[in-house]
Amino acid sequence: MIIEINNFTCGYGSKVILNNIDLRVEKGEFVGIIGPNGSGKTTLLRGITRLARSFGGAVHFNGKDIKEIGFREFAQNIAVVSRDIPSTEMTVEEYVLLGRIPHYRQFQFFENGKDIEIAEHCMEITDTLKFRNKYISRLSSGEVQLALIARALTQEPVLLLLDEPTAHLDITHQVGILDLIKKLNREFALTVIIVLHDLNLAAEYCDRLVLMDRGAIKKVGKPEDVLNYRDIEDVYKTVVVVETNPLSSKPFVLIVPEEVRKQCKK
């Protein structure tokens, strides 16, 4: 059990966002968090990374309470790809190398040969080597996401948390990013917890889905169990049609515009 969330309540300031959450994630799993805007998906990630304020319950990472884990140790094991895009004048290589900071020894200020080797390896996996000397601000959205993932991998994590890495990307890049994460998950046994808005991407890539609704977990399970029209219509308050992808036999969700809904009723 890499992550064990027990009766966890968290939020910001004095406001409670998540109520009594229970969730277990096994090592090597690929878990997707889905749910409408404001349902607490990002807060769940931030609860794990300790950016949200805990009001009760506990989160354990590898059997250890996350409150007990030091900053450096945390970053050596858990890497986060958040939605913030770095706005600094840094090249991709400089940015990726920042991922080595948690591994620097005390009084080590400069990267050594091993750090550079790891950073280069991570840039190779993510296919960012070819623009290693470009400034982050000059990259396209897809390239920025790859650089963010390269930096996260440079931390050599066992758990990777991602917050909507495919937002604003075209389908080629969506598939590219998720294929990459899937490959990392399968080949390096990297545990992945990913927030996704797109239900179809979530269904295709995740081993398990966590459907969130108003600060609580509505349902957890395999995509074919979670993505049924009753639960989705209940949580998202809209009419959907759920079909099965003939090639992958995973469910996919179609939306129904209001006009069509009215015609159907007639």
Next chain:
Amino acid sequence: MKKHVLNWRLSILLSLGFLFVASLYSLCSGSADIALKDIIPTLLKGGGTPEFSILFDIRIPRIMLGFAVGGSLSLAGVILQGMFRNPLVEPYTLGISGGAALGVALCIILGLHRISPDFAMPLFGFAGAFAVALPVSLINIRKGMVKTEGLLLTGVMISYISSSIVTLILAVSRTEDLHSIIFWIMGSLEEPSRALIFIICSLSLVCLGLSYLFSLDLNAFALGEEEAIHLGINIEKTKKILFLIASVLTGVSVSIAGIIGFVGLVVPHFVRMIAGYDHRVLLVISFLTGAGFLIFCDTLARTIISPVELPVGVITGILGGSLFVYALSRKFLMR
């Protein structure tokens, strides 16, 4: 990788060279001109000659003070700009200078500077600086967390309050006090006490070393505070220590040399344009360049219309401001 290491060495060498040239220029110029080639023989010959005492008692202490104050102010500027991720922050934004000015103004109208001319004004300046830095930081540290935006806003507001009180003091003070207060506020590198000069020199170098321990943290701050946490940095601890270092640097500089503007804002900016974002080199180059810049400005201040000495803050303001506008316009043109 090799490329930036080369750039770093080059930029450190360049800033060292600038500091060296500025110091030599300062050694040579003044009301008594001493030629460059005569400096070393004069110093080697030892005491006795008037040239020796000009160099050793007047110019070298001034250069040392310029080195410490210029270095401290621009180091504090780099630290604060990096910590706040805001290029417009400077050491004086936090209200420290306002507090120091208030302390000194009080000291002068109370006549305390006559009791111990060497130490009373710096002491009151330092007390004033910390009387301001303390509430500013206490207000904004809640439950162990430093509220960054709040720190800036309270700092600016407290600056306004203390400068209003200084204006009030100016309005009611006698003419000779008025003159000393205004001259102190404009800043000067004239400092009779050797002991104070040694204190600030060593303090500034110690602070440089301490802040260097946080150079990687500052690099991570460039990505935002949350990303810095993701990179394993204890940001609350880092922010507190860096704020303390910047406050000490600013407080000590201001209480000894008065309010010398622009060094802490312009030099870090300028250096960042040339050397990039990386604090592992920025901290050192800013210190050296700030030191050289202030020594250079001080030399101009005392030679332009000699024997009258201009307040050095006027020169740093005019020179620094114009350089800044020039560099910014270049930067926009290059885009």
